[in-house]
Amino acid sequence: MNKIMRFLPLLLVIALGFFLYRGLSLNPQDMPSALIGKTMPNFSLSTVNDDTNTVAKADLAGNIILLNVWATWCPTCKYEHPYLLDIANNEQLKPYIKLYGLNYKDDRMAAMQWLKNYKDPYQFSIFDEKGTLGLDLGVFGAPETFVIDQHGIIRKRFAGAIDTSVWRKEFEPLIKQLISEQQQGE
Amino acid sequence: MIQINLLAPLILIMTLAINALFSSNLANASPVDTFEFKDEVTKVRFQALSKELRCPKCQNQNLADSNSPIAADLRYELYGLLQQGKADSEVINFMVNRYGEFVLYRPRVSSVTYILWFGPALLIFIGVIVVIIILRKKPVNKANLALKPSQQKKLQQLLRQESNLNSNNVGEE
Numbered sequence: 001m002n003k004i005m006r007f008l009p010l011l012l013v014i015a016l017g018f019f020l021y022r023g024l025s026l027n028p029q030d031m032p033s034a035l036i037g038k039t040m041p042n043f044s045l046s047t048v049n050d051d052t053n054t055v056a057k058a059d060l061a062g063n064i065i066l067l068n069v070w071a072t073w074c075p076t077c078k079y080e081h082p083y084l085l086d087i088a089n090n091e092q093l094k095p096y097i098k099l100y101g102l103n104y105k106d107d108r109m110a111a112m113q114w115l116k117n118y119k120d121p122y123q124f125s126i127f128d129e130k131g132t133l134g135l136d137l138g139v140f141g142a143p144e145t146f147v148i149d150q151h152g153i154i155r156k157r158f159a160g161a162i163d164t165s166v167w168r169k170e171f172e173p174l175i176k177q178l179i180s181e182q183q184q185g186e
Numbered sequence: 187m188i189q190i191n192l193l194a195p196l197i198l199i200m201t202l203a204i205n206a207l208f209s210s211n212l213a214n215a216s217p218v219d220t221f222e223f224k225d226e227v228t229k230v231r232f233q234a235l236s237k238e239l240r241c242p243k244c245q246n247q248n249l250a251d252s253n254s255p256i257a258a259d260l261r262y263e264l265y266g267l268l269q270q271g272k273a274d275s276e277v278i279n280f281m282v283n284r285y286g287e288f289v290l291y292r293p294r295v296s297s298v299t300y301i302l303w304f305g306p307a308l309l310i311f312i313g314v315i316v317v318i319i320i321l322r323k324k325p326v327n328k329a330n331l332a333l334k335p336s337q338q339k340k341l342q343q344l345l346r347q348e349s350n351l352n353s354n355n356v357g358e359e
Binding site: 031032033034035105131135136137138140141 | 242243255256259260263282283284285286287288
């Protein structure tokens, strides 16, 4: 008993060291969204390409919806853009996934020019100049991507750029799961 | 002379460092908003809540302290909610529903945060118990430490032998 007591401080220090060391490799930006499992909030905003066209939640149609938050002031969005084009043009994913944009606190002319220059991967982009929908979604930067299932429930929120490895690691398993959920439902 | 030559760059570096320190302080100056409140109470509540709520982007600053655009948005939102006459709990729920428990600098008591809230008290409690155990340990009985009569005898014998040897040595010299 006494011998165990003698080593207790050492064991405590080792345990503490283990937790502190683990803390070094945790990403503090990696936060779960408060909205996961909740329904997509309502909105009524115009699209980037047409200021007379008002869109709402019901206009986001598709089996699986990807909602990508982007802006022309965001350099990481430029990096991410080609991968979004790949996803939008992927023949295998096309029947299941629809990609929508949420243009977040941006200038309409600049956003239109961006879509013209770099091609438009989105079904349409919601124009959220004041960031109201962004606020309801708990967005705090760009890029961010939300996965919404066929019932309009938010299933995932990813903060940061999507590229091939991120897509494989973060999105593919969920997309497969959602597709199988749908097939079971039918 | 050599010493002076060595000192000169050192002084230069120190002045630069001090300058950098001060200029970065300027860059971090707290943001100034020009909100007009409907009454003094709302103003005080705004100040209190913007200190309690954490900026989601710049994670170690509260809303009052942060320059980031999202913090400015949230301050504006907070202002709007308070002007509408929302209660503090409603404001906090609004923020938590969007940004999660994370935005609260003072987390709510829940099964996830029990360890945060009660951990320190538990540690103090354990400490007090350890101290009590140590203090209550009975002091070692001094009577038991004393030599037994047989040991006492042997000691006397050894001492006598020692003194005999010493006196012999002295005699030979």
